Every structure is written in C-alpha cells, then in structure tokens.
Amino acid sequence: MLLNEIPVKKVSGVSALKEGELHAFHIFTVADLLEYYPFRYEDYRLRPLSEVQDGEKATVQAKVFGLPVLQRYGKKSRLTCKMMADDWMFTATWFNRHFLKEQLTPGREVTLTGKWDMRRMQLTVSDSEFPDQGASRSGSLQPVYSVGGNITQAWMRKTIKQALMQYGEMIPEILPQELVQQYGLMARSRAIQRIHQPVDNEEGQQARRRMVYEELFLFQLKLQVYRAMNQQRQDGVQHTVDNATMREFVRSLPFELTDAQKKVELEILQDMRSPYCMNRLLQGDVGSGKTVVAALALYAAVKSGYQGALMVPTEILAEQHARSLAKLFEPFGITVGLLTGSITGRKRKDLLASLQMGLTDIVVGTHALIQEDVFFRALGLVVTDEQHRFGVNQRSILRRKGYNPDVLTMTATPIPRTLAITAFGDMDVSTLSERPAGRKPISTYWVKHGMMDRVLGFINREISQGRQAYLICPLIEESDKLDVQNAIDLFVSMQQAFPDFQVGLLHGRMTPAEKEEAMRLFYANETQLLVSTTVVEVGVDVPNATLMIVMDADRFGLSQLHQLRGRVGRGEHASYCVLIADPKSEVGQERMRVMTETDDGFEVARRDLELRGPGDFFGTKQSGVPEFRIADMVSDFAVLEAARDDAAELVREPAFWTSPAYLPLREYLQREQILQGELID
Known part of the structure; x- marks a missing residue:
C-alpha cells in the first residue's frame, strides 16, 4: 500500500480529534504528514559558555550552585538561581516558571537554553530540562513546524517521529537513478528522515536540497507532459481568418501599433490558426496596450465564425472594455454584449438568448459569465484580464463553456520573463515591452506626512488647470470598516480643503451601482478629486487624470503601487505620482526608493520579487502560481531551471513512456490525472 493511501489516523497517537485538526493543515495521509517539512531548526547542541557570543542563544549543561530566589509581581513571577558551567559562575533567570523552584536543588544537573548576556553574566532561560528525568532534546537540532490551534510544536515533533518509526521503511524512491547520481542527491527515504531529524546543519541542507529538487522536478514534469500531450491533440478551435481581413481592422485603429504589439499579434494569430488549443499568457506593463491586442484576437475569432468572451475582475472595468470594444468593432458589424451582476431581468434574459443563438459576437463580463445559465453557440476564444484575481476553478469553468476554445490570459503585473516561462511552463508567454507612442513617463515623488500642505497645494494647482486627481487610502486588512472610515474621513477633510471643487468618494463597501456612478462622475470630470481605496487599482482609464497621491504608501506592495501609478499618464498632459509615507522598516524605505x-514595470516586478518572495508577489494562493511545500521559486530559481530542462529532456525520450525505470514517475502522473488528459490550470 502506498503512503498516500494510508490515512493519517493510522499513525499511533493520532486520535479522531487530532486527525480532524491535521486536516486543517492539509494533512490527510501518512505521506502528507512526512512531507510536512520544518521551516527552520532550533539548535539545542551543547556549547561551552566560553564560545557563546553576547546576545546569542545557546544551550549549556550546568549544575545548580545556589538556592533559587522567587519574586512575584501580581500574577507574574521571576525566578533566579546561581549556576556553574565549565568553571563559569552565572545567574539563570526564568520568567513565570515558579514551579521550577522546588526542582532546583544544589548539585543537580540541568540543561538550559536561553539568551546569553555576557555583561551581566546572565542566561535568560527559554527552555530547561533535567537529564535525570530521562528523554532530552539537548545535543540535537529540533525541527520547527508551522503549527496552530491545538496542534503544538511538541505534539507535531512526536507524531512525525512516530510516523517515521512506523512507515520510514516504506518511503519509495521516485526519481530516476541517473538524476540522483548526476546531482549527488540523498536517497529519498534518508532525505525525508534527515529533514525531520538532522544530525547537523550540513545533513539538514543536503536533505532539503534533495527534496527541493524533487518537488520542482515533479512540478515541471507535469507541465512538460501536459504540454507534450496538448501539442499532440488536434481538437482545438482552428481559426481561419486571413491576413487581408486582419490588416483592414488594424488600419481602422486610431493609432499605430507598436513593434511589440505587432510581434505579439503574430504569435497569437499563429496559435489561433493551429489545430491545438492556444494557452498563452500576455504580460505587459501598465499602459502597454494589452487591450488592443485582445481586441485583435477577438476580431480574428469572430471573423473565423466563433464567439469571444472577455472576463475582467470588476464591473467598472467590464463596462469600460465593453464601451471601447463596441467603438472599435462597430464599423465591422460586430456586436458586443455586457454581462455583470448589475444586469438583471429582461435585459439579462435577452443577452443570454442572444449569446446562445450566436447573435452576440463578443461578451465582456465579470464572474457573471461563469454562471450556469450562460451558454454560447460557438465559443472560440476566452480572454481573462488580470488573471491572478480569478480562482483556478473560475477560469476553467469559463473555458468549458466552449469546446476546447483558445485561451489568452492577460496580466499587468509584469513577471520577470525567465520566471514566467518557468512558473507557467504549460503556457506560452508573450510580452509587451514598449510603451505606445505619446505615453509620457510619470514623475514620482516620495514625501513625508509633514509635507501634506505642499501636497494640497499641488492638487490645487493641477485641478485649477483643468486636470483631475486621485487620492488613495490604504486597505487596512484587519477591518474593512476601518478602511471605509479612513476613506470617509479623508473625503470630508478634502471637501473642507477644496470647497470650490467637487470631491468624489469610492470604496469597497459601496454597491456596484454607487461605484459605477462615482466613476462615471469622475470620468465625465463632474468630480475633480476622487478619494478612493484601492478599488481603482485595476484598469480604470481617465485620460484627464494627471495626479495620483497615495497615503501611507509603505503599506502597499511595489507592484500594487506601480498599478496605482498607472492610472495616470493616460492623456497628453504631464502626470505625477506622490507617495506619502514615513516607513519604519527597511523594506518600506526600499519600496519608496x-x-x-x-517606472519600468519589469524592473519594479523584479525588485518586488526580491523584497517579498513569490507568495506575496503573486497575491492570492489561487493565482495559478504553484504553492510549494519546501522549494522557493526565487531562492531556488537555478534548481527550478535545471529541473525544467531535465523534465523536458526526459519527456522527449521514447523510453520515458515505456521503460520500467520510469514507472514510479508514470504512476505519479496517473495519480495527478495528467495522463487522463486533464488540463492544468
């Protein structure tokens, strides 16, 4: 029986109650438990005090030398006792451990772990053990796991140790022998044993190295096999639009395409004309012209006799895209529909009927597009904008509304190209790297809160010249209410500061209709200053807005700040971004710098990745970017690339599909349902 088929309750000491608590950590089987890796180690190896630096944490063997002294302060207590270790006399101090007083008898041996204060000759004790009581942690590296609720560190350590005793012999090898030898990797069973119970740092690192490579290799193998199978499948939509038809549309555009847009258009058309499913990621900086590229692809789909769908994260954005696409497609008789949560009743019924009969060529919408009663006559292309804002399941539901339609995914969060190709190994990646002609760079300034008067003067100057401005409040995660209050307070103070201008308010608690009205007034220049939470971050296009002010800017990630900055600079006038912050942390200061x-989005993304790591960088766990148990896409990037190349080479080998040597890998793919032709999302 395989370890991933044995329920975790089979481990001695795991009660039905504890089993339920382990499920919260996604631990269901013995394999899940053994692959629940520590994120660091506590060093309990004994050291002589003479080797311990001031302020360092250390474990020492000592003897009780004097009588313990207990002081109480209300419910709190402080226990001190003179100790001897290697001819060194020092004071051991415990806080709130009054019950130890009776056990500290002169001459008794005790193992102490704590922080060493050389000046005072004092050890502030965090852990203490008496060797004469039996089992001891001292002399070892102890794993530290991510725990919570009723699962304690001690219980997790004991349970994983028990699982290794019961099932350690059953841990199978999965990597091909040639890769284990090529990289000098530990055997799998030993690596899992040693990652939980390392003898020393070197052994722990070698065990981690083995499991990091395995995790990244298996991830890449899934992508490479999926890719190979997808390219063999000839059951995608084969679009038939000719170049002359495409040129006619391009000539009708009110601007010249950039070289980058032309190159990306060719890549997309080549995919759409092929008989296998397109699965392409289009990434481009804020304002690089992704929407036009999406319009070209949608036009090609309609001219080939199919329908297209564009799914975006917000109603404001959906309405904006629907307006601009309708304007572009009107001369060609192409109909554009809009489907959002606000569209109900007769209007919604008519649109759904029109889609099902094929009378609506393109539909732009929010999550409303994936509701059960939405049917297409012939869906040939699915475009999702800001894909990281949709869950994996939401994207695949939309794709299943057609028969293997082509998929184009757009993001304005630029991802360093090498990382994109490796992380989205099953996708082809197109990049828009240049700005359309006429887009002016945005001047960015960082000021402290004490300079708010000058910022208000700047707002006054821009609005007096006929321009408009955004003023953004941070999202205070602990409470939406606080966030809204923050925005409302700022809105009231701006109304008082600018009695001659119209000030608008936009926040997440408003109804869709209220948000839409606030944006409509701003779009029409009926409000000149818009106080908002980060609702405006995605894709809102007001060419007359030239000033973006972000309060408490150090609360935002770099990519989010860059997105906010991209809301201005969309018209002919010079534009500015003012970041107001007094960052306390080095990371906050670095973001401002x-x-x-x-203002290059790819450079911002690279620095953001360095500062935050991939988990935060990509936002939600549903982003489609893999969540790894032990590997880190940034620090283990060289391993990720090697694993990708190894997996690609192996999949090209005919022996991979037949040889007994690769049976464990084929069985793994079978379990992951890759060989059933399941699409990876």
Missing part, C-alpha cells in the same frame, strides 16, 4: 528610481 524603487518607485522614485524607475
């Missing part, structure tokens, strides 16, 4: 030094 990066924002003032560059």
